[in-house]
Amino acid sequence: MDAQTKAELLAAGRVAIDEKLLGQNIVSSAGPGAGKVGFFFNSGGLRVKLGADTKSPLKAIEKDGKICIYKDEKLLACGQIEEELLHCPEQAYINITETCIFDCKFCPVPKLNGRVKSVEKVLDMIEKAHDTGKMKAISITAGVDETVEKEVERAVEVVRKCKRYHVPIGVSVYPTINSNKLLKEAGADEIKYNVETMDRRLYSELCGEQDLDFILDSLSEAVRMFGKNRVCSNFIIGLGENDETVMQGIQELVQRGVVPILRPAASHPLRKGEVNIERPSKERILQLTRFLREELDQAGLDTRLFRTMCLPCTGCDLGPHRDLG
Ligand code: SF4
Incomplete structure (x- = not known):
């Protein structure tokens, strides 16, 4: 699998596969993909997480001990199903609060x-x-049960108690006024606060109860406290934004020292009618990731230096360095 093929698989997002072939390796997602069945596919050293869906135009079959993915009659890639540890390979990535206010x-x-x-x-x-x-890393994420402050407190407690494993620890929560300080003191190594979209009109429509400027300021503060190549943010592609807004948003985040993770949007039946998801095409994924890569390179940011959460995993996104080469 090369970057082009991975972008094609990401654009489709799902593959028809006999679940018997997955054995124990069925994974269910946290966050926007929650509740769906998926699996990790690794080919040529690149990894992608795909949903299992009998209605997908892509089909996976077993051939000579490998899993081969076809579109119509055309072979796209052959590889192996990869084992998750907790949520993703090689990491204990745990959503401590699977609900949200x-x-x-x-x-x-x-x-x-x-x-x-x-x-x-x-x-x-x-x-x-x-x-x-x-276990090469520990990653903690959380929705919000009662208050954002309580979630940070809980994450801080977990981080403190996990230092004894001597592996890098990443935390992705909704920021608070002192979450950077508390998480830094507890011993967290990397931070992710998600902007979700950098289109401000869409942001207020889709995430109206949250404050994008506060998240951006918290990200900048995180870069000052945790350092370069330690702070990232999920940036969803396919919510109705245009490429110009995406590119401007990438530039704004990169100028702050934050690495954007371009995440293809996924629709969920529980959100039918509330949002217009248009999963990005292979070409859009490739074009925006190339732009992202150039911006990161110019700013001296390198996704390969991250050790926790999504950037080393790469399952859901086209990695600007790990995948695009
Ligand atoms: S890229 Fe992130 S969200 Fe996707 S499987 Fe990996 S760790 Fe989970």
Whole structure:
């Protein structure tokens, strides 16, 4: 699989596959993909996370001990199904709060009303992941159960108790006035606060209860406290924004020292009618990721230096350095 093929697979997002071929390796997502079944496919050293969907025009079959993905009769890629550790390969990536008081219109989490895991439960999951000998990083994310401050407190407690594993720790939460300070003191290494979109009109339509300027300021502060190549932000592509806004948004984030993660938008049945998702085409993914790569290179930012969360995983996005070469 090369970058072109990965972009094509990401644009489709789903593959028809006999779930028996996945065995134990069925993964269910957190965040905007929550509640769906997927799997990690690795080919030629590149990784992509795909949904399993019998209605997809792409089909995966087993051939000579490999999984081969076809579009019509054309072979796109052959590779292996990859094992997750916790949510993704080689990381214990845990959503500690699977519910949310916010109501971003593209995200099913508030509708799913999932569990709030106790800190003890989270630590137990991390201990079990550590016992496999495969845990290279710990990543913590959270929706918001009662208040954003409480979620930061819970994340801080988990980080503090996980330093003993001596692996990098990343945290992605909604920021608070002192979340950078608290997480830095606790020993977190990397931070992700998601802007979701940099189109301000769309932002107020889709994430109206949140404050984009506060998130941007918190990201800038995180760069000052945690350093360069330690701060990133999910930036969804396909919510109705145009390329010009995306490019301006990339430039604004990069100027702040933040690495944007261009995430193809995914529609969820629980959000039908609330948002117009247009998953980006292969060409759009490639073009915007090339632009992102140039901007990162000029600013001395390198996605390969991140050790936690989505940038080393690359499952859901085309990586500007790891994938695009
Ligand atoms: S890229 Fe991020 S959201 Fe996607 S599977 Fe990897 S860690 Fe999870």
